[in-house]
Amino acid sequence: MSEFLETAPVWLKDWVLGLLAGFGVPGWILDLVAAGMVVGTCIGIFLGLFALMSVMERKILARCQNRYGPNRVGPFGLFQPVADGIKMITKEDIVPAAADRVVHFLAPVVMMVPALLVLAILPYGRDLVPVQLDAGILYFFAVGAGTEVAVFMAGWSSNNKYSVIGAMRAIAQMISYEMPLVIAALTAAMVSGSLAPQAIVEAQGPAGFLPGWYVFTPWGFVAALIFYTCALAESNRCPFDLPEGESELVAGHLTEYSGFKYATFFMAEYIGMFAICGLFVTLFLGGWQAPLPALGFVPSWVWFFAKVCAVAGSMVWVRATLPRLRIDHMLGFAWKFLLPMGFVTFLAAACWHYAGRGPAGWLASLAIVGAAYVALSANFSRRFSLERRVYQFSE
Amino acid sequence: MNEQKTSRWSESFAGRLLSGLRFPGAGLVKGLAVTARNFVGSYFEKDRLLTELYPEQRPRLPENSRSFPFLIYDGNDPEAGMRCVSCKICEKECPPQCIYIVQDRDAAGKALKRPRVFNIDISVCMSCQICVEVCPFESIRMDQVFEASSYDRFGSLVLTKRDLLKSNEYYHGIHPTEAAETDARIEADRKKKEAAAAAKAAKAAETAKAAAEKKEAPAA
Amino acid sequence: MIQNILNELAADPWGVAGKWFALAPAAVLLLAAAAAVVARNLVRAALALTLSFMALGVLFISLGAEFLGFVQLMVYVGAVAMLIVFAILLTRPDRLRRTATALRGAGPAAGVVIGLVTLGGLLGVISTSPLAAGTKCAPAATAPVARIGEVLMGSHVAALLAVGVLLTAALVGAAILAIEDK
């Protein structure tokens, strides 16, 4: 049974192709249909996850704040995304008169394309990788660069002061957080010896009965934290949601968007978040690897999506707690804390590898990472003078 | 100069463990811990969730709650049992001036102790309850109906005498203790008036008797 | 002429599509570059330039040089285009308007002449280069990323470090200029 479930998607695809071949369909159309099916399922799954996430986020936020969250549309409010979708489609799409119409229209498109393209290289299951690229990680960041262009286009074309400030903040944030993001990702790639995501996942196989995931190594844990923080910044989620800082910028670069264009931005942001969660899971949480070999009977793609939903859930948990960073703290944090920590983790990973991956390696990398953390955070808190204050009282 | 009082959260194990942490990321972790505690708490500790699911769960209004004024009538005939004698004190005292009273006159034009028109514009009324305080005849009280919205702005937001008049039993339904006190006061006034009337009648009887004796005395 | 195209299409539609498909990014590249030059609104010119960078990246990928294509996309579209955009946003609004009008009059004619001259020079260099004209670029077997890594870190490591130092010097120079300006 578990074997069947494991290869169910691949078996289904071959069955459909076999059926079509039976009808004498020419070869190149078969390839087209195969590609279409893979792309269709990928986008379908992630749109489904987006719909589920848009309601689960509001319910988790609500429960953290001791209220119910949407529970009117459908059982436990699960049809809320349908209602939101209809609302977004039927809402009037207002374009400001002085807006640069072409660029204003193209911005959501340019935002949506990279979010969907990026799904191509994530290894969803044992052999369920839509596109087998041997430079998959590099592809991820190359295509991901398109979102910055889209945010700028949105901000500039809306011809609105809030949008321009929002766009400027978004570009500054995305560029300065792309650096530590790439370095943290390359650390995992370096240790597993290849830029291909499926190879990285294989390299995190079970060591003995313990899961061999990178997050359980000292350098891996720190690289995972850095990657997680930069993932929050890349997908403009709290505490880095400066581009659409409600309290001062109304909605930042999205101020002048309404109706379906806003829904496209909203969808692109969520799918981008899932994609970067997927990469985080691939690099540090062992992709489709089961936590314990004994649990191998559960199909691999279930593990992958379970971990992705867990990481996305933790992002909502962080959103419920942390306030927004100010722009100079955010930039200072990236360049003066995350980047040096990224280089140090790179070094620690190398030491771990060359010290034989055993306890000696652990000690070496732990020492390096610990020393760097203490030094950097001391400098950081000294400059921000975060002292604990004591207050006098008078009778 | 002393630190503020410690409390349940910091004495609990998680609180002590977390407040001990001093590394730079500790504050964020403490914040996350409290949010998680609330997330889990909202499923188990029922008193955390205060939201009332309004249309399904009717709100339990406390007894003193007030919305808009209404007129009280005794017995079962609204017109006859109406307590209001259109003395227009409430019309004068109402801060936003939203009460409009026209005194009723009989065929001969003599003023009657009853209002022909008694309108309250509830779009102007700020339910401040001053009309209830100043009314000497206990005839106006605050209702608890809060679903008074309507589609047109003017017509249905002006409550006429017919809409305002409600029975004393209804009054006992919504404000039991206050209604009981009001009835007790009215009972006391009535008894006092009767006693006064009886005393007056007795006095009148004596003067009449005295006058009669005075008439007989000279005659005799 | 039409006939042999038709039967070639019938024989191997995928091959013909592939051949024509390879030209698509090149066409987009030329059009975007032209748009960047002609566009009146400076921001649209910058966006057209970004589109041409993207088209160049896609062209590399379709010619099989995946690694180069990704790096082109990442470096140019991700960083250089954003720097150009930042430059536009931060410069004085009044200076922006003046440069846009300089295109009138003699501008276009001079542009075409210069274009032709450079085209002639390039063709001359390509034809006389020692590489045989007919050699195809690396065929379908894309060079695996690992080999590129070894070559970069192996024989060409000196060049790599020199480029790194050059870039750092440029950045430090720009920073100093910016700070004084503040």
Add this chain to the structure above:
Amino acid sequence: MSVMPPLDSSRTLDVSLGPQHPSTHGVFRMNVTLDGETVVRLQPVFGYLHRNHEKIAETHSYLAAMPYTDRLDYICPITNNWAYALAVEKLAGIEVPERAEYIRVIVGEFTRLQNHAALLGFLAGDLGGWGTALLWAFRLREKILDLFESLTGARMMANYMRFGGCRCDLPVGWLEAARAVVRDAHGQLDELEALLTGNEIILARLQGVGALTGERAINGGFSGPVLRASGVDYDIRKVDRYGIYDRFRFRVPRGTAGDCFDRMMMRLLEARESVGILEQALAGIPEGPVVNPKAKQRGLRPPAGEAYGRIEGPKGELGFYLISDGTDRPYRYRVRPPSLINLTLLEELCIGTKLADVMVILGSIDIVLGEVDR
């Protein structure tokens, strides 16, 4: 205070924050001139919520003006009533019975508690906290508003104080409910404190932002928690000893740096002190009349003269200045609004800070537009 370079108009960007803006606590507008993200000039614009409150009070009788005072600072209506009642009692020379004084302190401290909790919630909202602290604060406020509703009949627009006492006595069972709310108030304040005061992001965003020195605050006429955050020990409950505050033992916290973080901590520590006062007041409330029977409410005609009654409102010194000419209408009726006076130095506090800080400084001063515009 950092001196800004001369305004070079081509480098700056004029942004109008408000009046339609998500976090200006009501209809309040700020014309901000930005150089990049740094504030160069800030010009507050208010008056959108002006309802001619003082002229209305001058054309109404003393009693009819009482429900309008609810609408001044609509977050804490009962303390507004108290200040107005205090002024009229000074004008007409009315004494207040013992039980009424106790009820006034209890209801006043409950208002202060829910106002400070609400402020912590709104400040976290301004910092981008997506409403978590706000909802926790409103959970505490919800319980207190339910107490107000069962006592006065309305959650917010209480119209509860009368000249010489309160309008009605405590309903049966109200004291037990109040003691229950007070008992778990500390727990809820701890959750807010654990979420807000330790958080490095909040420390970085609040410490050193919008600092105000003590003597600058005094010259600016500041009052309330904002003044005490700058280190000035001035609490009208201790200075005037109005009502029966001298019977309760409570402490007045003082800040050191006078920046946004100290202002937030002032609210938190004062909320804890209020809980202390409530415990003492709820324990010691005597029996007796709730309003001075001899005081006339409806046709009150205080003797000609003037009086200024002030209390330590949650936002600062709330004062009512009344001039009576012997008729039943006040000749002059003036409100000293703490929110407006604490707002005068907003530009000085915000110059040199970032755009995001402007919202935080405005939030830490805690203004309510009903009171600013009257």
